[in-house]
Amino acid sequence: MRKTKMMLLGALLATAASALAAPQTATPSASGQQSYEVKEFVADFTKFTIGDTVPEMYRSEDYNIKQWQQRNLPAPDAGSHWTYMGGNYVLITDAEGKILKAYNGDIFYHR
Numbered sequence: 001m002r003k004t005k006m007m008l009l010g011a012l013l014a015t016a017a018s019a020l021a022a023p024q025t026a027t028p029s030a031s032g033q034q035s036y037e038v039k040e041f042v043a044d045f046t047k048f049t050i051g052d053t054v055p056e057m058y059r060s061e062d063y064n065i066k067q068w069q070q071r072n073l074p075a076p077d078a079g080s081h082w083t084y085m086g087g088n089y090v091l092i093t094d095a096e097g098k099i100l101k102a103y104n105g106d107i108f109y110h111r
Contacts, residue, residue, distance in 0.1 A: 036107035043086025054090065054097045058083045065089065071108045 040049045048054070057063070065071065065082035073082055073089055080100055083090050089108075091101040 036104040038088065038102045038104050041086055041088045041090075041102055041104075043088070048085070048090075048099060048102070050099050050102065052099050054083065054085065054092055054099060056097070058085055058090070059092065059097045073103060073107065 040047060042048070043058075044055070063083040063085075065073070065084060068074075068076065068082050068089075071082075071089060073091075076082055076091055077100070079095065080091055080093050083092055084105075087105040089103045089105060090099055092099055
């Protein structure tokens with residue numbers, strides 16, 4: 001009986017892990033390229049959406065992305081910068097840390 005429960009638990013965990021690890025799919029845009037923009041994402045076990053304020057840690061210089069061109073990200077607007085959260089690139093305001101845009105991390109590999 002114990003072995004059966006352990007096998008069931010293992011199967012459940014494997015299924016849950018594969019569902020959480022499933023990549024977000026990119027949708028084609030009008031220009032024929034794929035759009036990597038996301039409206040919500042999870043980082044540090046918290047769901048974030050556009051307009052939310054990020055934790056102080058992600059506003060630090062350690063998370064500030066200065067080489068946004070190499071990651072295929074658009075130029076940040078004045079008063080904002082790119083940061084990296086939970087596998088996603090997130091454009092936040094410099095002053096409040098408010099989320100303006102978010103892109104799936106797969107954009108880094110887009111050519």
